Amino acid sequence: MTATITGGEAIIAATIANGVDTIFGIPGAQIYPLFDGIYKNSLELIVPRHEQSAAYMAMGYAKSTGKTGVFSVVPGPGMLNTTAALCTAMGTCAPVVGLTGQVPSSFLGRGRGHLHELNDQNGTLKTIIKDALHIADAKDTSAIINSAFRKAHSGRPGPISVDMCWDTMATATEIEIGTGNEGIDQPTINLDEISTAIKIITNAKKPMIMCGAGAQHASEQVLALAELLNAPVTAFRSGRGVVPEDHPLGVPPIAARELWDSVDVLIGIGSRLEMPYMRWDDYLSYEEKPKGGPKLIRIDIDPAQMDIFKPDAAIIADSAAACRILHDQLVDKVKPDRDWPEKIAEAKALALKAIQKVQPQISFLEVIRQVLPRDGYYVPELSQMGFATWAGGMEFYQARTYISEGFQGTLGFGFPTALGVKVANPNKAVVSVTGDGGFMFGMQELITASQHHIGLVTIVFNNQAYGNVRRDQQLGFEGRLIGSELKTPDFMKMAESFDVAGYRVSTPDELRPALEKAINNNAPALIEVVTERGSEQSAWEFINMPKPPSTFL
Incomplete structure (x- = not known):
């Protein structure tokens, strides 16, 4: 034209x-x-x-x-x-x-x-x-x-x-003005690296798969490979839901750490592998390659990743294509440990029991999970509720339904990001779960939701603090609190002035009907959950885990 x-x-x-x-x-x-x-x-x-x-x-x-x-x-x-x-x-x-x-x-x-x-x-x-x-x-x-x-x-x-x-x-x-872009650039798969990976996996008895953002479009292929290998599939943030976490092989982080010391091959798919090599090791010391542990296979479309963290086999490829090739070439070649599925089930049971101590966050997350449809979207924030989901305090069943801030850890990302999620998915439930501190980075966008009829449900946990900062100052700085306690506005009056439905609750039982009503209305809504400052149990012992949880529970 x-x-x-x-x-x-x-x-x-x-x-x-x-x-x-x-x-x-x-x-x-x-x-x-x-x-x-x-x-x-x-x-x-x-x-x-x-x-x-x-x-x-x-x-x-x-x-x-x-x-x-x-x-x-x-x-x-x-x-x-x-x-x-x-x-x-x-x-x-x-x-x-x-x-x-x-x-x-x-x-x-x-x-x-x-x-x-x-x-x-x-x-x-x-x-x-x-x-x-x-x-x-x-x-x-x-x-x-x-x-x-x-x-x-x-x-x-x-x-x-x-x-x-x-x-x-x-x-x-x-x-x-011509036609739009009609393709994307894909790397040519190095078959020698595939062969190296095949040799490693063939000898594996207790493999594990870890997914990141690069696996979000490859759920079918990842699940097929996992079922062939009897391999548990886990993720820290962006890879959540690539394999449904109610599937026998879908494993939350706590369960994955319990299994980790027995794993003989780790297959990282589109993941930086922050969880095992940083969160479960020394978070402050950089390693160019694993100093121990299982054999490591990485599937990543970015060649630079293989130099940043060097594996035993580096497959530079689209994750769906690489998983398909690995699956097809491994059929009839692998013999995983027959006891591995039982160990996976035991680890999942242990994880479910362990995470219950992270209260009241887990009780609220259980309500949200029960009300939110399987294909609903959950957008966390850097908050006590968000950290509980990092630890695996809520299950996710489909890729892309947990929208993470990733390693940048950008406080205030959650609410405006969730608005974009809802605009893209107007007929699906989208819930933003944030703390009062992070929400106030962008709370003016409530009027954007109102003006454009964006049916996002926003749950603000109001503890009048940057809760994680406050806890760190209490534990690491002898209680010298500075800049971590907040004065918050009347969120219900704010919701009213922005022409947004407002609900104030304080318990999980009170949250349930408010959340059900807000999701069913498919209209902008703000739910304030009033909590006592400093009342939340920290989830961090289940995020940075140098030792298996069974050793410290």
Whole structure:
């Protein structure tokens, strides 16, 4: 299609050609033509109240669907406001594309101090995200936007930014918009590494599989391999639900640690393997390769991962393709220990019993799990409730239904990310579970939920503290509390003023009917759970576990 349109309209046309129907963004001077293109094409536009939230929403959209999440904000301070979300998207392998502007072309690189000018916007962004692209000639818009979408999904998925100068974006010219990107770049699988892995697995008696974000699209293939090997499948955060955790081989972290010392082969699939080699070892000391333990096979699409943490067999491949090949070549070759399934069941029973001490979080999580449908989405926060889920205090049954913040640990990510999840999945239940501290990083987005009728259910556990910080100060600094206790607003009055349904509860039994009603209404809702400051039992003994839980329970 060739038309006389502005550069901004061309960006939107090329974005639509890549299958996008929703953009999260806030208009501003340099990107007015782009937003005019949104208007003319009747795209769904979600307008948050902070630029950071736009990028978090795009991340939630991407993480919950596997599709590209798109946001648009002004350059300079606007893009800088998104960087916490961008580094989170990078850390969690979320395919996100950010569309932004630039100073007028005659000012580019001059340092004159034009509106929103950065010394090197794209250079700055490249230190955080996969790539930052510039459209110098509007006639190249289609090709460069296609490249952005391709890069966002090729190899290890991640965020890409695209910018265009103010005058280029505003000028109308004859521009051709072609078809969207039609593929992604995949590595060629090294069959020698497959052969090495086959030899290792053939001799295994007690294998284990650990999944990360790179396995989220490979549930079928991972489960087939696990069932062939009788291998328990576990995950720390992003890999939760790749194998349903009510399946006999779906194993929570506590159970996995109980089994770990008996494991003779670990197969890491799309995972950095933080849990066994950092959380179950020395979290403060870097190791280039395992100093002991089982033989290690890594399946990862990112070649750099194999240098960062070196395995015995490095399979650089898409996880679904690699698991399929391994399964097909291992049929009739493996003879796992016949007692292994019984040990797995015993470890799962031990884990279920052990986690009960993490109260009151587990009692609340049990209610949420019972009310939330199997295909419902749970978005945690850096909070006492969130840490309880890290330890395995709630089961997940499908990939992508647990939306993690990953290793960045970005406080405040949960609520705005959950809004993006709900926009992407309007007919499924989505629950954001946050503490009062993290929620207040972005609580203004309640009005975004109200204005755009985003039926997210947000549960705020109000203990008037940064609970984890407060506990650390009590235990590690002789109770010298500084900056960890908070004054909180009246959340029910806030919900009322934002035209959002509000519920205040204090027990799991009170939470149940409120949550059921809020999910059934499929409308924006805020549930405040009032808790006593410092009353939560820490989950950390089940997250950092140098010893099996049976030795310290």
